[in-house]
Amino acid sequence: MPATQLDLRGLAAVQPPSRRHVASVVDGAEAVHVLGPVPALSAVLTRLWKTERLPAVPVSWEPADDPASTGLARSLGVGAGAERELPLVRDDHGGVLLHTGLVTAHGASRRLLARRFGARAYCDDTRVADGSITRIDVRPDWTAVDRIGVTVVTLPLRPVRRAVGRALQMASDPAQVSRDGVPFDRQVTKWTWYADDRVRWRLRP
Incomplete structure (x- = not known):
């Protein structure tokens, strides 16, 4: 067709x-x-x-x-x-994530990603954040099925926390979310990204 x-x-x-x-x-x-x-x-x-x-x-x-x-x-x-x-990979605000999701302090610019905010976050059952952090990065894992990779940066140049699973759930101070580089249109205090095992899409080469 x-x-x-x-x-x-x-x-x-x-x-x-x-x-x-x-x-x-x-x-x-x-x-x-x-x-x-x-x-x-x-x-x-x-x-x-x-x-x-x-x-x-x-x-x-x-x-x-x-x-x-x-x-x-x-x-x-x-x-x-x-x-x-x-x-x-979807989120609870009606969006789709293909490459990179990013959570930072509300109002932080690319030059000020060291600005910290309070957050508690879980990747499935693993707690990946509980306190002040700099950012959370989320990426769909295209080498697996229904899996995302999560990276939490607490301080620049310090070791990061990594986890893989089906979903990330976060509650935080007012934060800025971007999906594939596009900022969400308002600040959030809760956010979820998850690989929806009920949904598939067809890619033609």
């Missing part, structure tokens, strides 16, 4: 696409070919999930040339192999 093309190559690597535009292209499509950075692919998968069309609609992706896109494309094996079903 021919794929409907969604060309978002003009999208910045940290800019979410228009939900209305994505819906206008994706809704009704039998297959989708996405061109652009990670947020473009994420937006398509989010729309397909919300309209209950995963995994019925296969998706192919032509990544942008920013580091996140090239890294994710390499992890997914884009352009190689056969069509396959892949797991989906």
Whole structure:
């Protein structure tokens, strides 16, 4: 079946696409070919999930040339192999995570990631944070099924805490979350990322 093309190559690597535009292209499509950075692919998968069309609609992706896109494309094996079903990492605010999730102190900039905030977090049954930390990084593990990797930085240049599991649950002081480089639109005090074992999406090479 021919794929409907969604060309978002003009999208910045940290800019979410228009939900209305994505819906206008994706809704009704039998297959989708996405061109652009990670947020473009994420937006398509989010729309397909919300309209209950995963995994019925296969998706192919032509990544942008920013580091996140090239890294994710390499992890997914884009352009190689056969069509396959892949797991989906979601959050409790209706989003999808493909490459990197980041939690930092509210208002912290990239130059001020040493700013600390209070948090308690669990990766499955393992407590990975309980006190002041600098940040939490979460990545889908594309070498496994329904698994994420979690890294907690307590202080810069100090040893980090690592864990793998199906889910991360966090309660914290007001914090800033970003999904694949795109900041969430408000501060949060609770957040969950989890590999949803009920959902799969189809990647075409």
